[in-house]
């Protein structure tokens with residue numbers, strides 16, 4: 240199954256819904272960043288949530304979502320232009336925790352719960368929208384649910400999941416979001432609560448081959464799918480962009496790189512691509528600044 244996201248509406252229950260599968264792109268990210276299983280689970284959940292958050296944007300704003308709960312995984316960051324492409328990283332890819340009682344991957348332990356989840360939506364012209372909420376559990380799904388409630392005043396069910404094989408390969412990744420419209424009644428809320436009680440883990444359903452549409456249909460028989468978008472892990476870095484970043488470090492720094500290292504190598508934190516600059520290229524850069 241390719242990676243994609245669907246957006247839909249359930250008129251009978253006054254809610255809008257989103258669902259996605261992100262297994263392939265998480266596998267790409269795992270290989271680029273050498274993610275250990277708990278880091279894969281954290282980044283997979285985070286990217287799925289970011290994609291669905293971006294799908295709520297009407298104007299294809301640039302979105303940057305950051306989370307840091309003080310745990311060993313460090314900062315988790317994802318960027319997308321709401322075009323189906325995402326770039327993302329975790330501060331420390333080599334974290335692995337499991338919960339002793341269930342044996343499940345301990346995402347909350349890795350992320351921590353002392354910090355914030357921040358969403359920046361850049362519309363290009365005006366001041367960017369910035370929404371920041373305290374992290375609740377570090378399990379990511381609950382944290383996004385809290386963000387929607389507090390920052391956007393939209394009651395939401397957020398279900399995210401990742402399944403990792405014993406070989407560390409990604410078996411499944413994805414999730415769904417249910418958001419109540421202002422017209423939602425108490426009956427609509429009760430229906431959703433009842434459905435969510437004992438609902439199977441989304442990672443297990445995806446691993447069994449259920450599509451995002453089918454998972455939504457398990458909750459709402461009459462869900463109307465409005466559109467679908469293919470999803471990819473793709474970085475937009477280039478040597479040119481790295482050169483611009485290099486120009487901001489200052490003349491003395493560049494001179495030091497020329498004198499001491501006879502060149503430099505820069506790594507893109509979003510995709511781990513390496514860009515090397517020779518001594519001559521650095522000298523040329525230095526002249527262009529002066």
Ligand SMILES: [Zn+2]
Nearest residue numbers: 474476507510
């Ligand atoms: Zn990159």
